Amino acid sequence: MTKFRYLLLLLTLVGAYPVAAQQRYELNSGWQGLPIGKVKATGPQLSQPGYALTGWQPAVVPGTVLTTQLVNKQVPDPFFGMNNERIPDIYRTGRDYYTYWFVKDFQEAAAAGDDQVWLHFRGVNYSCEVYLNGQKLNKQTHHGMFLRQAYNITSYLAKGGRNRLAVVVYPPDPVGNPNGGQGGDGTIARNVSIQYTAGWDWIRPIRDRNTGIWDKVTIEKTKQVNLKNPHVVTRVPGVRQPKGAQQPATIQVTAELENPTAKPVAGVVQYTLGGQVVKQAVTVPARTTRQVSLPALTLQNPKLWWPNGYGPQNLYPLQMQFLVGGKTVSDEENLQVGVREIGHQWNAKTESMQVLLNGQKVFIKGGNWIISDAMLRFTKARYDAEIRFHRDMNLNLIRVWGGALVERPEFYEACDKYGMLLMQDFWMSGDANGRWVDPQKLEDQYTRRKYPNDHRLFVNSVADQVKMVRNYPSLAIWCGGNEITPPKDILAAMQDTLLPRLDGTRWFIPFSNADSMSYNNLGGNGDGPYGIQPISQFWGHRTFPFNSEVGSVGVGDMESLERFLPTANQTPPRYLGPTSKPTEQVDSMWTYHTYISYEQYLLPYGAPKTAQDFGLKAQLVNYDQYRALMEGFSSHMWDWYTGSIIWKTQNPWTSLRGQMYDYYLDPNACLYGLRSGSEPLHVMYNPVDSMVTLVNNSFEVKRDMMLVVDAYDMAGKKTPVTQVIVEINPSSSKRYLPINALVKRLGMQQGMFLSLQLQDFDKKVISNNFYWLPDAKGEYSGLKSMAKTAPRLTARQAAPGKIEVTLANPANAPVAFFNRLSLVNPSTQKRILPVFYSDNYVSVLPGESKTVVLDYTPSADVPAPQVSVEGWNVAKQLIHITGK
Template identity: 75%
Template sequence: MTYRLPFCLLCALLLHLPLWAQTQRELNSGWQCLPAAKVSVQGPALSQPSYALTGWAPAVVPGTVLTTQLANKQVPDPFYGMNNKHIPDIYTTGRDYYTYWFVQDFTEAPLAGQQQLWLHLRGVNYSCELYLNGQKVNKQTHHGMFLRQAYNITPLLARNGRNRLAVIVYPADPVGNPNGGQGGDGRIAKSVATQYTAGWDWIQPIRDRNTGIWDKVVLERTGAVNLKNPHVVTRVPGVRLPTGPQAPAIVQVSAELENPTAQAVAGALTYTLDGHTVSQPVNIPARATKVVSLKNLSLPNPKLWWPNGYGAQHLYPLKMQFVVGKTVSDVETVDVGVREIQTQWNTKTESRQVLVNGQKVFIKGGNWIISDAMLRFTDARYDAEIRFHRDMNLNLIRIWGGALVERPEFYAACDKYGLLVIQDFWVSGDANGRWLDPQKADDQWTRRKYPDDHRLFINSAADQVKMVRNHASLAMWCGGNEITPPKDIYTALADSIIPKLDGTRWLIPYSNSDSLSYNRLGGNGDGPYGIQDPRSFWGTRTYPFNSEVGSVGVGDYESLERFIPKANLVAPQYLGPASKNAEKADSVWTYHTYTGVGYNQYILPYGAPKDVRDFGLKAQLVNYDQYRALMEGFSAHMWDWYTGTIIWKTQNPWTAMRGQMYDYYLDPNACLYGLRSGSAPLHPMYNPVDSMVMIVNNSFAVQRDLMLVVDAYDLAGKKTNITQVIVEINPSMAKNYLPIGPLVRRMAKDKGMFLSIQLLDLNKKVVSSNFYWLADAKGEYSGLKTMAKTTVKVTAKQLAKNQISVTLTNPANAPVAFFNRLALVNPQTQQRLLPVFYSDNYVSVLPGESTTVVMDYPPGGPAPLVSVEGWNVEKQLLPVGAN
């Protein structure tokens, strides 16, 4: 039976539909769902708008079954305590338990003339069938987590404007046994999907394996021709500088034009960039897709895009249209960063080095898993996380191969903040057979052939390349994490997909391959992991482009209490000097991947933790020292031992307790600020191995007329000037200046000491500074244990909306105000506002001096209070404007 609305009611309905000057809209609300086992009808009946959805629950789309269950309070928060352990795992329940129907009712105004309506699904995991208004949309079952879907649904639309889309989503098969191995038993890798969902050493299993419509669903209205997959390439010949006039850059643009109609369509493909217009007439045959390349544009005096720390990240808006007569058939926009990325082999280090716009860039990177393990992605969270990486003075992020090709919104944030990206494809050494592993269900030979469907992998890779290739931040592709994909897949990537669909970026065979970093040291070509003696980062040579190194990051008390129940907030128990590296930790801590390997060795010199709050504070001292030393040690040997390093890892998508500069809730720990210091573009530093004072210059300009000032402070605050000298340093180099070992050892012998190193300009303004706390002759921080208190004056003022500056002033003749943690807190709850971006944190203030920290905080809510608390500074809470 055909259901018809009265004409007047239909007109009233259509008046309230979106105006189609907006060519796209996202279907991100109003979804309903039900387990497939509870649905008694098939897709054709279910997708009829007249079918009653009695008993159905609201669904989270984009999202997963687990995010929907959590939103409907059917499961507890799997990120808190031991909750995840009590959620049914798909390996035990069977796939039917997490097989779900998702339904969306939407209204659509009538199409005019040759207008077309397209349905886009950017990610479904793992397979699905789609129905619209009683008709099947996809002729064949869709498979693959990473393969986008696009359907012309014009013939299936209801005349009365009321439509129903019904999608049944099936989990991956097999789902893998989460037996505690890396990727569980490995069989999750038989599908083209995220591997971490079966568990890893930094996460517990995701119980539904991310089943669901996990990425955006979009309706797009076009004319007769659909403009898709635009491709913009920029060529920047020669060696450039970030400032001054620029020689022209070359812009190369192409796009696909799809004509689904029964007649050929003639029109013009046109784009505009920086006031320049390029156009070309095109004829597209009926029911055909055509790739069209436009004439190259020579862009005069371009504003170039540079990585973080080297120059600005200028982005040009490019608007592309296909026009038929005077009618615009379709429009796409691209933000274009004009830059060229190259790589070359450094024969001295025997590793690859990266060049941007002809200039070599020393890589200071972080490994990234995924923003949220349950795929709850938002533009705001992406922006915050990438901003944290910018604030760490990093210039690269590597996307680990057990996750996904990151979303365009991630790349947009990297474009904005200047983070280059190495993007892995979807294999890992653990699941895909690099090593013998008794926890794996299949032998190495079998695992080496994963996934089961190589053609699906190849098609998905080609599609994802098209999705993100226009982003300026995308620097290199990588075959996989610690292993190449199977031979036929890698051949397709290397010989066809990357050259034809990208054509500008290098493909690394795998993340620690010899073609990236020649391995003369044995081992796997990356690491070490865990806490190191800070001296080792300076004195022990590792891999010349280390793709993974370091892995600590326990948060402070305020971070821990967000996901650990109060009864379990117990500091790890150290078992005494006879077993110095052994400790006993609460089961909730170990469930959240606390390993503790080495923490006790480096916390005990500050004194055994009195309680969990004291443990959290002392862990931050270790965190800060670790990551400052890591980046300083690598930078000290740039172009000699190293061309770059990538930290394992800088963030966690779950409430884990290792490898993170900020916690899952976006609260930074001291790792972030130690790394920020050690990675500063112009940075004075102290080599603990040979006692040399050094300077690193990561810019492209000579830094001259700088005063290097080195001062020592004892634990009472008495200052001793060690040296003060005018210095100069050439671009992109590390330089030794003077050894200060005898004086430092003499001053530090009994109680330890503080060391201040500053670079000042000729106006006595601090350009860059560094502050160390050094142990006594026994390796203990005995002076810190008995250090006198000081009273810091705190002044807070509103600089702008959602921006506050806080100045800490330490009285003269006082001890150093050591290791102060600043925060903004809610005045009612005294809980930290998150996220807050600090110009610095865990700051120390010298006697008689002041330090100012600027904080950007989220809008909304009451005016925050400022919190300041230090090692020898009592906690203060004060409102903005108070003195």
């Protein structure tokens, strides 16, 4: 291209896409804070730029009072040991103790002409007064944790550009008594706020109840018209496939245009998507907000968005602008659009709903999500890491639990990226909101059933949060509450008015285990159980057809325990009584961190001698437990079940239950057992009837595969079992052959190993599954006396931030069993976190090798990490990483 033609093209593009006039920036540093009891000045005085802030302390915004106190070393880390007991609880101190002023000085010149400047709060808990340069911005006190605030501050800005913002934040009211109940005494639910802060069975109380400016504060600059709350709906009719050419999709877009000026403003609202521009002329009357609908766009051969395991997560950038007079950009919004259509249908056989995506039914393999951090210390990087872990577990849905919040846009962005469908609960819980008689609750069921105090605030907050997250393709299901519906008037407003008007594209469930989602004809509450189970239970016992909560244990290994348990408390559980039903005793610190029992399921490996021994054996149980959970549900897809959601996959505090990785982002064997059991195309062993079974989650027939089944004894001797060509239909499970007689014969004395593989005709492994089976008494006697092996280990830097580790086991050796790989700091020998492993807790057969890829972010602090490998019968080794 000639220089002249390039310049001509550049000028043409500039004319087609005017440069945006607005700017946004975040006020996320330089804040100062002080308790209200130590502040004598009024809001108008404090917010004067010249008022001296002598004795004030650095404050964390976004953050809470507790995060500010922690940064200033006024409280100990509440996640370590029993430090949380050393922090005063607001129920006993009174609300003033955690009522704080937050002050921020910032530079912003007074706006010129008709330019506008806006101040946005994305979340304050719980109520606040806002002052700028001596003037109060909110005429009435703001209430509600889940209601955004926006103020036009154009007329309040100082002429010289030196401005001061002062915000006094009040805690929830009531704060609730943290008496050990779910949500404490329940009264925290009188607020439109977060419920877990008064304590739950997986967390201790958050002492300030998360009081503070907990989410982003931003300044936005526009011309006359503010473009806000765009809404993008994608219509994808018919039944689609991830591959091949696509029939057209339809894009429908609306937006709100706010004109705060004294004159009507004429212009054009337009957006670009997929190389096409859609425009609509509009006049916005003075001092009004107007919603405008743009002409529908037909998108030819669209690149569709699919959930994890079913297809790619294609996203289109969408730029939306309002042009004053059709020329000058007044405001601009930029979105990432996933072209897809969510649906659902009733499965008469299972008596539950099944999720449809682009016309195809999707078997739900999900995890319950609480919140990223109990003290609301959210980061885009942490969100990305946690959702990536869920992708790596081969899950396809995350349910955001109703005792927490509507998750942040950065969370949704990560879910869009990694293909996680979202079931988003609103802020109700059967525990606090009156589903059951509960002596720990202050008020009776009839009273609690009417919570919260302010129904209008709840409804307004729903409307606002729906607008905030409705454009994310990952969002699939709205849910009225956890295990209970909202009060009738709130439910009617949500179901009949708000969601149809503001969204209208997604399935609404009145509560998380409603019969309209999953008909409960088995008794009980329609979810659970929540403790460890025999692995045969997952395969042979029919439970709720779309279980919104079923889960188990999740203790990490010794290195994980050391992060938050004092040395004196790093003692293993003791088992008393018979192995069939032991009595387990644990250190009080473990109890404080909400440990739940492994019961008799760890003892077949031998009673733990140390905490390190317990941690290792717990990983064997963890792996087996979660692999079996998802395998059992998948084996009955569309027959017994349409999905299952694990309770739960992560903890926002240093809890010792229900987690695939710990609070510090260190994965345990739960993650890799679940990764195996959730594999989209998977070969597996049914422990009930010893059938080898295949499951195929894809939308296409899988054929031309060799099923290879081999058994190994404890010495590594191989017994070929079968080798047969197999195929399986789309979205189905298929039973192939029983191997019960062989398992009984080979495993009677010491137990055995069972290797199941699907291979293509070039012997490339498509699916690999490896089981360790007990002896005739249910003991792992062979593992207890298993001989050592010394695999050859190599580590190669394949690319920046990517390491390939190969374990090669000698031909005449026993199986190199259950090896944990870790990327470590060579100076401390501690793990680098987070690291993403293509697999872990791996076993290598005699004469074979296995390569694991480690993906991490390089750091100048650790320029030359090492790889640690340690297994059940493999001594710990440190490996230097070689170049490419």
